[in-house]
């Protein structure tokens with residue numbers, strides 16, 4: 001410490017001699033902010049590892065972070081202007097040189113948060129990253145988000161005679177004035193009090209045989225989890241003209257969501273649930289966890305990846321493999337997708353990081369068989385609007401397909417690395433055709449596999 005202070009004092013001399021800035025631990029090279037309702041992230045990228053101490057002050061809510069061994073520079077000052085007015089969590093950021101060797105960042109917050117401050121070693125195009133993840137203290141529940149969506153839609157077009165129940169939540173009792181909330185409640189607790197614990201589900205033999213038998217003949221909500229790949233720090237693949245995979249797949253997810261929300265299968269209303277509906281990083285294990293939380297009937301992960309040469313083209317559909325991959329290309333693709341957590345920036349010290357490992361060996365043969373069926377139905381429809389890379393569903397160990405109880409596929413819509421496919425991916429016409437094809441595939445799957453017969457344990 002003393003040595004550093006000495007060097008600091010002589011810093012101007014060192015600089016004037018044109019010597020490298022050895023006195024400083026790191027230089028900030030870039031800053032980024034990723035706002036989202038689930039959490040807002042501040043990333044500070046530097047050419048050497050940073051060390052930081054944080055202090056959360058509850059009233060008014062703010063987070064002070066002292067970063068040691070750096071000087072305030074223009075790159076770091078950019079943080080102040082990068083805060084968006086509609087950031088759900090961050091009200092503003094102030095930065096200043098707190099001591100000669102410490103920069104203090106004060107993040108003013110819109111609500112109380114649980115901060116996670118951690119560092120990431122260099123990976124892909126990134127140098128060292130110091131990450132400040134700001135999670136609202138009131139944790140977002142995927143199920144409540146889904147219901148809030150319903151309520152919003154319902155308000156936009158209120159059915160005749162509906163009450164203005166503005167506060168429907170997951171705990172809305174059956175028989176309340178909100179039919180959509182009822183549907184969801186019913187989906188989650190066919191004849192059972194909410195919430196149905198995993199212990200209850202596992203201990204009841206009847207549940208195992210007949211978990212959501214629809215003996216009453218009432219409507220059940222069919223939920224399709226759509227999983228736009230990548231996001232936030234992880235752009236996914238980038239096309240030769242600069243198109244980012246994370247943007248293309250979110251757009252495709254929105255188009256497919258519109259179609260799903262206007263569809264029904266065997267008289268059952270369908271609803272889409274997006275594992276990410278903004279440009280932020282969602283760990284692979286959390287994507288699976290979210291789909292299970294809403295008890296999705298299907299999980300469709302959307303991608304548009306690159307190959308290391310520009311030639312490959314056409315769409316592919318993948319299912320999980322519990323053993324070897326079906327081809328070396330499939331294995332390569334899975335390894336590439338599974339890297340998303342490293343690039344996106346997973347905090348390995350949190351429980352999120354363990355979720356994936358816990359799910360690792362739980363997948364069942366039945367899930368994979370259903371996924372293969374879903375995959376080939378989707379391929380059959382995609383074939384009608386575009387080229388296929390492989391005519392059959394490929395299999396490999398994709399981490400995001402590991403929900404043990406939800407048929408799960410990963411759709412590579414096209415190769416973004418192929419210049420003509422990149423153009424197609426950006427074309428509104430092709431996006432709509434693709435969304436139509438996926439919708440037809442989903443409906444065709446349900447036509448052959450009625451959703452009501454599905455057996456599932458909750459968790």
Ligand SMILES: [Zn+2]
Pocket residue numbers: 229230236237245302303304305337
């Ligand atoms: Zn991808």
